[in-house]
Amino acid sequence: MTGPAATPAATTLPGALEGVRVVELTDESAEYCGRLLAGLGADVVKAEPPEGAPSRHIGPFLDDEPGPDRSLAFWADNVGKRSVVVHDDAEVRALCRRADVLVHTLAPAQAAARGLDFGPLHESSPGLVVCAVTPFGQDGPWADFLADDLVLMALGGSMAACGYGPGPDGVYDTPPLACHGDQAWRTASTYAALAVLGALAWRAGSGQGQFLDVSAHECSASMTEWHLMTYLCSGQVHRRGPHPTLTAADGRQVAALNPDFLGPHVFAGMLEMLEDEGVAGPLSDPAFSDPVHRAGNYREVWRALKRLAEKHDGETLYRLGQGAGLPWGVIRSPEEVLEDRHLRARGHFVELEHPELARSVTYPGAPFLAPRSPWVARRRPPLLGEHTDEVGSQWSDR
Amino acid sequence: MALEGLRILDFTRLGFGAQATLVCGCLGAEVIRVESTRVPDAIRVMPPFVPEPGERGEAFGAATLANATGAPSANRGGIFYKYNTGGKRSLTVDARHPKGLALLKELVAHSDVVTESFAAGTLARWGLSYDVMRAIRPDVIYVSMCGFGHWGPDTNHVTMGPTAQALTGLTFLVGLPDRPPAGWSFSYLDHVGGYLGAVAVLAGVIHRGRTGEGQHIDVSQLEPATALSGALLLDAMLNDRPSRRPGFPSGNRRAHPPCAPSGAYRARGDDRWVVVSCRTEAHWAALVGAMGTPAWAADPRFATVAGRVEHADELDALVEAWTSERDRYEVMEVLQRSGVPAGAVQDAADRLERDPQLAARRHYTMLGNAEVDELPLEGVPFRMSATPPHTGGRLRRGPPCLGEDNEAVLGEVLGMSADDVAALASEGVLS
Numbered sequence: 001m002t003g004p005a006a007t008p009a010a011t012t013l014p015g016a017l018e019g020v021r022v023v024e025l026t027d028e029s030a031e032y033c034g035r036l037l038a039g040l041g042a043d044v045v046k047a048e049p050p051e052g053a054p055s056r057h058i059g060p061f062l063d064d065e066p067g068p069d070r071s072l073a074f075w076a077d078n079v080g081k082r083s084v085v086v087h088d089d090a091e092v093r094a095l096c097r098r099a100d101v102l103v104h105t106l107a108p109a110q111a112a113a114r115g116l117d118f119g120p121l122h123e124s125s126p127g128l129v130v131c132a133v134t135p136f137g138q139d140g141p142w143a144d145f146l147a148d149d150l151v152l153m154a155l156g157g158s159m160a161a162c163g164y165g166p167g168p169d170g171v172y173d174t175p176p177l178a179c180h181g182d183q184a185w186r187t188a189s190t191y192a193a194l195a196v197l198g199a200l201a202w203r204a205g206s207g208q209g210q211f212l213d214v215s216a217h218e219c220s221a222s223m224t225e226w227h228l229m230t231y232l233c234s235g236q237v238h239r240r241g242p243h244p245t246l247t248a249a250d251g252r253q254v255a256a257l258n259p260d261f262l263g264p265h266v267f268a269g270m271l272e273m274l275e276d277e278g279v280a281g282p283l284s285d286p287a288f289s290d291p292v293h294r295a296g297n298y299r300e301v302w303r304a305l306k307r308l309a310e311k312h313d314g315e316t317l318y319r320l321g322q323g324a325g326l327p328w329g330v331i332r333s334p335e336e337v338l339e340d341r342h343l344r345a346r347g348h349f350v351e352l353e354h355p356e357l358a359r360s361v362t363y364p365g366a367p368f369l370a371p372r373s374p375w376v377a378r379r380r381p382p383l384l385g386e387h388t389d390e391v392g393s394q395w396s397d398r
Numbered sequence: 399m400a401l402e403g404l405r406i407l408d409f410t411r412l413g414f415g416a417q418a419t420l421v422c423g424c425l426g427a428e429v430i431r432v433e434s435t436r437v438p439d440a441i442r443v444m445p446p447f448v449p450e451p452g453e454r455g456e457a458f459g460a461a462t463l464a465n466a467t468g469a470p471s472a473n474r475g476g477i478f479y480k481y482n483t484g485g486k487r488s489l490t491v492d493a494r495h496p497k498g499l500a501l502l503k504e505l506v507a508h509s510d511v512v513t514e515s516f517a518a519g520t521l522a523r524w525g526l527s528y529d530v531m532r533a534i535r536p537d538v539i540y541v542s543m544c545g546f547g548h549w550g551p552d553t554n555h556v557t558m559g560p561t562a563q564a565l566t567g568l569t570f571l572v573g574l575p576d577r578p579p580a581g582w583s584f585s586y587l588d589h590v591g592g593y594l595g596a597v598a599v600l601a602g603v604i605h606r607g608r609t610g611e612g613q614h615i616d617v618s619q620l621e622p623a624t625a626l627s628g629a630l631l632l633d634a635m636l637n638d639r640p641s642r643r644p645g646f647p648s649g650n651r652r653a654h655p656p657c658a659p660s661g662a663y664r665a666r667g668d669d670r671w672v673v674v675s676c677r678t679e680a681h682w683a684a685l686v687g688a689m690g691t692p693a694w695a696a697d698p699r700f701a702t703v704a705g706r707v708e709h710a711d712e713l714d715a716l717v718e719a720w721t722s723e724r725d726r727y728e729v730m731e732v733l734q735r736s737g738v739p740a741g742a743v744q745d746a747a748d749r750l751e752r753d754p755q756l757a758a759r760r761h762y763t764m765l766g767n768a769e770v771d772e773l774p775l776e777g778v779p780f781r782m783s784a785t786p787p788h789t790g791g792r793l794r795r796g797p798p799c800l801g802e803d804n805e806a807v808l809g810e811v812l813g814m815s816a817d818d819v820a821a822l823a824s825e826g827v828l829s
């Protein structure tokens with residue numbers, strides 16, 4: 001098997017979207033789309049007002065000192081892009097004439113008022129792909145409503161299914177919870193990138209651009225796995241409550257999934273591990289090899305797993321479970337992921353030089369390994385207006 | 399459609415891999431699911447089951463082998479319907495049969511893309527390694543999708559969504575201060591991982607269009623997740639502010655930008671909630687107005703963002719006293735009409751039956767198949783003006799019954815006659 005060891009030289013190969021020019025005119029809700037397109041090799045140019053994009057003024061900031069070039073929120077989602085300062089919409093339209101893709105977050109009326117609606121843009125640039133990422137899409141009764149990530153996580157259904165379970169009295173005494181990190185915005189941004197890729201694939205044959213209407217609400221509403229189907233099948237809805245976790249000897253938690261439904265090998269692997277560890281107890285009774293008996297006595301399985309958990313720290317417990325073929329995972333904070341030996345071996349995290357700070361910063365890198373069109377992670381996030389002159393001289397009309 | 403003419407030979411199972419080919423199918427690709435009657439995709443035979451008309455299905459919850467083996471058929475597993483729209487076709491082939499393997503090789507020769515989500519090495523053991531496939535079809539785009547990917551020291555590790563969520567920090571980031579993580583109760587990373595799998599397919603197709611080259615793209619369920627924590631990772635590394643610290647994660651409160659009131663508030667009814675999120679001074683002023691300008695809102699402690707954040711607990715209690723006497727949709731409507739970001743906490747039933755926006759946008763598409771009545775199903779949630787995606791894919795059809803397209807696929811793709819197909823079936827090749 002050809003491994004990444006065979007591909008370091010490939011990191012100088014162009015990405016899949018090499019030569020594709022993207023103008024980004026977005027607020028913080030859709031910058032992750034451009035981050036993905038830049039990783040695929042596109043030349044993503046952020047058109048910013050003189051004071052900088054809104055996200056430059058959102059914290060946290062480096063050393064907690066605010067400043068347009070110090071926002072870590074900006075860094076996280078703008079790595080790989082270039083920055084151009086524009087003073088009016090005529091300059092934005094001029095950029096669009098030289099580009100292949102425009103990604104924006106303007107409401108329909110705003111876009112029209114600024115001469116950035118699809119009709120006129122398409123007239124002057126028939127090949128331009130225009131992607132509008134808005135909270136609720138271009139039309140419908142909620143089209144003018146306001147939403148941040150939290151509102152979208154509520155309306156989309158994630159929150160209703162996330163949080164702590166009810167107390168012993170069956171009453172929920174804590175609220176539904178949304179994951180940190182703006183997940184609804186990221187889902188919408190990822191779908192926006194897919195729409196752009198689909199449009200580019202079609203344009204390669206047709207030469208034609210088109211308008212892409214991405215509703216963050218619809219994106220958020222479509223990411224709750226089997227919840228819709230459960231309701232359709234049973235008339236029941238999912239209530240919130242954590243997945244089963246084991247608490248290891250060091251207090252760390254391990255997500256301990258036991259997908260019995262995948263086949264008899266799942267329990268067989270688990271039993272062997274529990275016996276090796278001397279904690280199988282009643283599970284060694286052959287009756288437990290019968291899935292029906294097991295289903296009716298699952299509490300015994302869980303007790304044995306708790307006996308196992310008391311013996312080991314979280315990392316060890318995670319690896320023991322995996323050694324038995326079980327999809328277990330130790331619960332890590334984001335910064336603890338940096339130490340993962342597997343991701344390190346795959347070269348996942350990348351160091352980018354920030355010469356203005358005389359230091360390098362670690363960023364998450366390739367979401368997948370594509371040896372012939374590798375993920376591009378060469379540019380640190382742009383300083384405000386850093387590339388205004390450069391892009392002006394490099395980009396000619398399409 | 400955007401991917402008209404693209405053929406994907408699809409060996410994915412469960413959610414993560416199938417989500418990727420769902421996207422491609424909705425964009426117009428021809429997706430041929432290669433399946434087995436002997437070992438059907440687990441989500442084909444796992445509850446909840448799509449009921450017969452008039453019958454009541456069983457909820458998901460204890461998806462044990464016991465009730466999986468009691469499945470009424472291979473075509474009624476509800477979760478299968480979530481991940482297999484896009485007009486996918488189903489072809490059953492016994493890859494252990496020599497003629498079955500030969501058939502698969504012929505199909506590779508006629509396919510642009512091969513996708514799979516088996517444990518690393520499985521497809522190679524069948525006799526379909528990337529080297530074998532590219533000898534048959536030099537420009538084939540092979541996209542492998544397993545938990546840890548095909549390369550690296552822990553490739554033998556297996557994941558389901560919650561595994562990957564735990565390992566990449568996403569489970570940790572759902573919780574209240576100083577309590578164990580609550581995490582996600584579903585496989586968010588089956589979706590996100592699947593989207594990036596689709597990105598991989600599309601990037602491979604665009605690269606091949608420019609260069610003529612195929613490649614083996616390796617997708618894991620971990621790497622698509624590491625950038626999802628956004629600035630939190632950088633804050634931990636650069637400002638020495640680890641996420642594992644007292645008081646964090648802070649439930650629904652967000653430090654950046656500083657804002658209050660913002661969070662989920664009780665509404666009228668049993669466990670009903672509404673999110674209100676004032677991110678600007680204008681939102682706060684509008685909220686005060688919508689609540690009828692109560693005297694407490696003039697409290698000087700609430701006059702600035704800093705003051706409201708500092709006294710967020712008291713502020714939240716006051717806002718909740720107002721919301722808790724009102725219906726969640728009423729609060730949302732009143733606040734939105736006043737210019738305040740707000741939204742009801744909706745579950746799956748709400749989204750289907752009470753969300754006028756999803757209805758107006760035709761978010762759900764009614765699709766069925768030979769065994770199951772039409773159901774409101776989901777595809778890709780975006781619109782394209784020139785090449786509209788469709789939840790039923792190029793065939794405008796619901797998820798396939800197991801093996802239902804054997805004759806159509808082998809006829810259209812390999813030019814086999816109905817008799818040829820029947821002969822293969824009688825030899826047990828199509829099982």
